Amino acid sequence: MEEPRASNAELVEGWPASPVDRRNLTGIPRGWSANDTVPTLTTTQRTPSRFTSSDEPPAESTTESAGETACRSTPSGQSRCPIGERDRRHDDGVSVAAMTLTVNATVTATADLVANVLFTGAGASGECAMDSVGVSRRRFLQAVGVSGGAGTLFATMGALGLTPTAEAATPTTPFTPPRPSDFHLTGRTAKSVVILGGGIAGLASAYELGKAGYHCTILEARGRTGGRNFTVRGGTEQTDLNGNTQRARFSDGIYMNAGPARLAQWMVTLDYCRELGVPIEVFTNQNADAYIYNENSGATPVRYRTAKADVYGYVSELLAKAADQGALDSTLTADDKSRLLSFLQGWGATGAKADGFAYTGGSNRGYASYPTAWNDDGTPLPGPAPLSDVFASQVGRYFSFEFVFDQAMLMFQPVGGMDQIPQALTRAIGKEKVQLGAVVTSITDTSDGAKVAYTDAHGRARAITADYCIAAMPPHLLAKIPHNLGPDVQTALGKYSGSAVGKIGLEYKSRWWETDHRIYGGITETDMDLAHIWYPSYGYHGDRGLVVGYYNTGANATKYGAMSPADRAARAVAQGVKIHGEKYRSELTHSFSMAWHLTPYLEGGWTNPPYGTPAYNLLQQPSGHVYFAGDWLSDMVAWQHGAFWSARNTVSSLHSRVMTH
DSSP states (O other), X not given: OEEOSOOOOEETTTSSOOSBOTTOTTSSOTTOOTTOBOOOOOOSOXXXXXXSBTTBOOTTOSOOOOOOOOOOOOTTSOOOBOOOOOOOOOOTTTOOOOOOXXXXXXXXHHHHHIIIXXXXXXXXXXXXXXXXXXXXXXXXXXXXXXXXXXXXXXXXXXXXTOOOOGGGOBOOOOOOOOOHHHHHTTTOOOOEEEEEOOBHHHHHHHHHHHTTTOEEEEEESSSSSBTTOOEEOTTOEEEOTTOOEEEOOOOTTOOEXXXXXXXXXXXXXXXXXXXXTOOEEEEOOOOTTSEEEOGGGTOOOEEHHHHHHHHHHHHHHHHHHHHHTXXXXXXXXXXXXXXXXXXXXXHSOBOOGXXXXXXXOOGGGOEEEOOOSTTOOOEEOOOOOOHHHHHHTTGGGGGGGGGSTTTOSOEEEETTOTTHHHHHHHHHHOGGGEEETOEEEEEEEETTEEEEEEEOTTXXXXXXXXXXXXXXXXXXXXXXXXBOSOHHHHHHHTTOOBOOEEEEEEEESSOHHHHTTOOOSEEEEESSTTOEEEEOSSOTTOSOEEEEEEEEEHHHHHHHHTSOHHHHHHHHHHHHHHHHOTHHXXXXXXXXXXXXXXXXXXXXXXXXXXTTSHHHHHHTSOBTTEEEOSGGGSSSTTSHHHHHHHHHHHHHHHHHHHHHO
């Protein structure tokens, strides 16, 4: 699933999180240079993230950063965020403290207000504090990023002529799939491979090996392929580990991507959609007309565009005053300052120098009544609220999400549901090569291959032998299966744990969010235990629609998972009414909820890889004739992109071995 927004999800495409450091406001993932390639696999040391998993927010937090979007605190205060749908991550507003600009007393006091009211966290001492003299351009930009978020930083860099060039993006590492000619030219023959797990990594392994004629058999414990790529439709039935059985009653054409839900443009997943003939459509990952509601701040729901306009406006006002009054003369040249002031007037809708560069609102905030014809220019929203109130609302924590490398628009989804991908892979492989309901009971590496014992869908004990085995199951579940792969492998598998992730689909008999709120797709952010509310990116103007009523992780997901499905729905609706009004309850027809950590044979929305450790590196290599594959062995945990690339890595390694022995 991908990580959640931000904070995040999406499971692989829509689940939390990503290799992008939420504190790295340049938009380049930590550890990459401007010339690095798009992430595929890594065995290098990873900096811990603020999230307890790469895609989820802290367990105690009520906000995330879906998988496909979903950060973790470290002693240094740095952060890193990763199924799915981390569903998502954000900068906590940003969580860095008091950075003051030394200007006249009025500007200084205002800057102090910004620091102390908005940017809660570390103290003003240390590397985050700015000196009154000798401030470098780098540190000036750091201050801009801290106060205004990634968007303000990028725009300021543009005004100063410092934005990255197109050369910063380079193609991913080439992958050459095995071919029948590889064997014809060498006199070798394709081997047999048993693959444990019919999720994306297992399916992709069989698909790529099958191109060269390998004889693959997939053992999948569940009654369908796809793993965490799971689309719920009318008739879908599932029983969780607590014994709760649900049967979806969604109307025809209505579905919920319970796992991964979005695909970034650069992800290899889209290449497989093209190759397999899976049509795609735009997934709206950010919508200016969606809401932000931070209940804990005491604020009322506010449109994303309004919140952004006010924060950017006041930050621009402060920067303009600081620059104009000479506080940054040791950092900026005269031309730099001129460009910056010009940019801030456009970016933040500030006034001219004669007006004190004051931010007073404007049409960017939205309209109370929209423009029509004749001389009706519409009625802009009243406001803005005072600077201290805007910053106290902490809405700024969400803004950097749309700049995160694995969450930036445009994003996509398969037409008709994310499960169109595993369905297409299964057809390409051949359904006869997939055994559903096959629960693995032991794995044995032998002198000339591998032997796997399992029970079939009828509960009968079976065994299969093959030249090779690819274990593409969740690692924390693989650790529970008896094997002879050695104590080091067992220890390595034990380093992984599943992450608590929850989603609920709410079907409504009308699309009131379109007719009453003018919201077409996108995500509402909240500090309530819902974390995120998603509006559908399909079926516009239809009679019915499905809203994802929560996409949460950590403690919030655990809390909802402990409830009955009916209680989950009741709580989600009661919370949603606070944002959308009574129709959020009165128009509801059906619901279906997922607690991924309670889902049999998966037990987690994603895992927490021990990046950079001997354990992680060990599992990148085969143990005898047994190989491993999964998003948990990639830099993109919780995303299908990571699962595909891990499968490619394993396929290349196995095929190379066959061709050289």
